[in-house]
Amino acid sequence: MRKDSMPKPFIPEKLPLENINWEDLLTNIVKANSAVAKFDGLLESILNPLLFLNPLMTQEAVLSSKIEGTQASLNEVLAFEAAPKRKQDNINDIEEVINYRNALLLATKELENRPICLNFIKDMHEILLQGVRGQNKARGEFRRIQNWIGKPNSTIETASYVPPEPHLLLEFLSDWEKYCHYDEKDKLVQLAIIHAQFEIIHPFLDGNGRIGRILIPLFLFEQKILKYPALYVSEFFEENRQNYYDNLRAVSEKKAWHEWINYFLEAITSQAINNTNRAKNIIQLYEEMKHIIQDITKSRNSLKIQDFLFSKLIFETPDFTESAGLSKPHAAKVIKSLLENKIIDTVAPAQGRRPAMYSFKPLMDIVQ
Structure with a gap:
């Protein structure tokens, strides 16, 4: 390509623009x-x-x-x-x-x-x-x-x-x-x-x-x-x-x-x-989950459990246990109930010392 036909560096227009219709x-x-x-x-x-x-x-x-x-x-x-x-x-x-x-x-x-x-x-x-x-x-x-x-x-x-x-x-x-x-x-x-x-x-x-x-x-x-x-x-x-x-x-x-x-x-x-529609759907889901999670878990920590799920769409068992303020046996029982009621899904099962990983699918479906 000849040098005079090479694209030249652009010179931007000065701002503010004139002639905006x-x-x-x-x-x-x-x-x-x-x-x-x-x-x-x-x-x-x-x-x-x-x-x-x-x-x-x-x-x-x-x-x-x-x-x-x-x-x-x-x-x-x-x-x-x-x-x-x-x-x-x-x-x-x-x-x-x-x-x-x-x-x-x-x-x-x-x-x-x-x-x-x-x-x-x-x-x-x-x-x-x-x-x-x-x-x-x-x-x-x-x-x-x-x-x-x-x-x-x-x-x-x-x-x-x-x-x-x-x-x-x-x-x-x-x-x-x-x-x-x-x-x-x-x-x-x-x-x-x-x-x-x-x-x-x-x-x-x-x-x-x-x-x-x-x-x-x-x-x-x-x-x-x-x-x-x-x-x-x-x-x-x-x-x-x-x-x-x-x-x-x-x-x-x-x-x-x-x-x-x-x-x-x-x-x-x-x-x-x-984003307005998504935010409305998330708010509606949050309100619905207040009652559902309370009914499923029968836990006084149900609000902590819910806020954790909304803040961590994918999580491992130890993080859930600590953030929701539950004992290990109680956390295991809650996770089992959430799985059975299709509130969460298994992303990866527990393997050896590696804990299981779960996702909060209802919120994931709204965001994606």
Whole structure:
């Protein structure tokens, strides 16, 4: 390929964008904001929302990582956390998912003390790539060399997209950072632009997509649109992966911001509705289980047993015994009753000194 026909490093548009057609976006803006407000209102009405949100956060980590090629399932991640010493064939993929969730949790805590900023996303990136694939690719640092996007084994000459040159990164990132705190007409439209611009700049050698998706619930939380950073959009992006890539690419190739913003608003609306329905189903299941578990176990610790099941979808017997505050004989009796009544399923039977592993299937069915 001749040098003058090589793809040139992209120069992002300065933010805020000019010429946004707000009138054409209005229908989707109203739908998205309404769906998000309903989701937030539901979360506010729950006594212990984190009990219900933790499984959804882990599923978000699974799906966002899957977009980047990891193969770990929710079951595999939860089984590993229940018994880290058990052999797992895809341990590297599982650790990537756990890193994603840890980065989101740390960032949520950090937002109590500082706003979303460049050092903030570098700290997230350092956790995201800790001990996993990409850990040697300038973890926690913006790239100092040129990168590109293309098919496997492609070169810069055959790349489908070449992000900005490294010596211009800080200029574009500074503009992006300022826009994160700009008083835009609509915050969800602003978030659509923030996400796309971050992916266009592609400031890291690895992990850009995951960091960009982590920022979605964090921005909504920081802007007080949500009381918890719990609106996870990776499910929509994973189910519509090619549309996700095509719409992002169209922004850099054709300045198709209008199409991208509409697509993003549809994603927000869809996931807010899905997550609202899931949360309602989880709340309903929790209320139903209050009576069922009490009747089955006849235990004064029935509420502890229930809260444990909702917090640990997959678990081993010793963890259950300790967390539910039961003696070993009592725990064995309770587990037997839960199995007989199909409240829990056996994931792996006891073998030698290795305890049995179980799953709380009713909740797993809602989350997946």
